[in-house]
Amino acid sequence: MNVSIDFAPPRTGTGRLVIVLGGLSAVSPFATDMYAPGFPEIVTSFGTSGASVQLSLTACLVGLAVGQIVLGPLSDAMGRRRLLLAGSGMFTVLSLVCALAPSIAVFDIARLLQGIAGSAGLVIGRAVISDRFTGTHAARRLARLSVIGMTAPVLAPVVGGFLLGVGSWRLVFVALAVAGLLLWAAVWAWVPESLPVERRRKGGLPAVFAAMGGLLRRRALIGYLLVMGCALAALFAYITGSPFVFQDTYGLSPTDYSLVFATNAVGTVVAGAMFGRLAGRVRLNSLLVTGVIITVASMTTLMSLLAIGISTLATTWVCLCGLTFGFGMVLPASTTIILTVGSDAPGAASGVLGGAQFLLGAAAAPLPGSLGGTTTAVSTAVVLLGFVLLSAIALITLARPWQGHGEPAGRR
Secondary structure: OOOOOOOOOOOOOHHHHHHHHHHHHHHHHHHHHOOHHHHHHHHHHHOOOHHHHHHHHHHHHHHHHHHHHHHHHHHHHHOOHHHHHHHHHHHHHHHHHHHHOOOHHHHHHHHHHHHHHHHHHHHHHHHHHHHHOOHHHHHHHHHHHHHHHHHHHHHHHHHHHHHHHHOOOHHHHHHHHHHHHHHHHHHHHHOOOOOOHHHOOOOHHHHHHHHHHHHOOOHHHHHHHHHHHHHHHHHHHHHHHHHHHHHHHOOOOHHHHHHHHHHHHHHHHHHHHHHHHHEOOEOHHHHHHHHHHHHHHHHHHHHHHHHOOOOOHHHHHHHHHHHHHHHHHHHHHHHHHHHHHOOOOHHHHHHHHHHHHHHHHHHHOOHHHOOOOOOOHHHHHHHHHHHHHHHHHHHHHHHOHHHOOOOOOOOO
């Protein structure tokens, strides 16, 4: 008897499914951020420069972006389950390669490939939700994945710091390998194939990427992608700029800064939870507009205060908390709408969504320090305000939320 690797186990409850997909969404942010506290030790271990070690982070982000762009559409043709299994398996193997890497060159290459493998969980997880659920049900489950995805980067350095307290930086990647193996087992046991053969896109890879090209010719979809991508770019710039603002400008210790960062991250989680409760009762586009307005108002207020010479810990903290809260509404709303607008090719839609997220985020990350050579409250605020304004412009000129794109039937 022939047994295929995408043999589907018995259909499981949606709660268990969402937990597994949430784990798949979290493991890549953990892989990105968990080893950051060990950068100095890695420099010493390989006898290399800090820039070479930082390149490993860039390599992982590039892998995450490219992997989502490729694997999302590919899953429309091959199905979801086998690619999730392959991605989890390769993530496990490549995490071990990172742990055992004899040189920085091997480490950087392994990080690139690890990012590609980890992207499978991100991009295909969203596609599985689109296959299984529609409308409000999809919005609520995507909101849960968004909350998990936003919480993971906050927890990752804390977990990494704990592991570094009991072992070397290589232990971090051993832990990631264990996580990858557990996720592989969870996918095998609890994630059935959600895209039956008769619904898969025919015509091979050319047809798959032609579908992606078709999506990118839709004005509304491009608009929502830019709304989400520019908002995420602002968030990445906040992540890279805020340590210098709070520690160098306002004199906080690393521990105190962690408290500020965690508090702002709680704002994102609360906003995501609010979105989940409001979805179905309030139009998705209205929730998206609300989130964009909050981010623009917060950053406009911060920039205005700094311009007139008011630069205090309290005012900056509150304004940046407003940014993260607004983003907690923007991400699940835009994600749900994008996947609905691209529902004829959900894997491709998820792929372009993930690619836009990480490419714009990677481009924005170094910008707060590029204005004048140092990272200050003003330079960070300028970058954040610029990106949230671009997000608002894309919302008005391209997405045009009043037209009701991506709304469940009856709410347009």
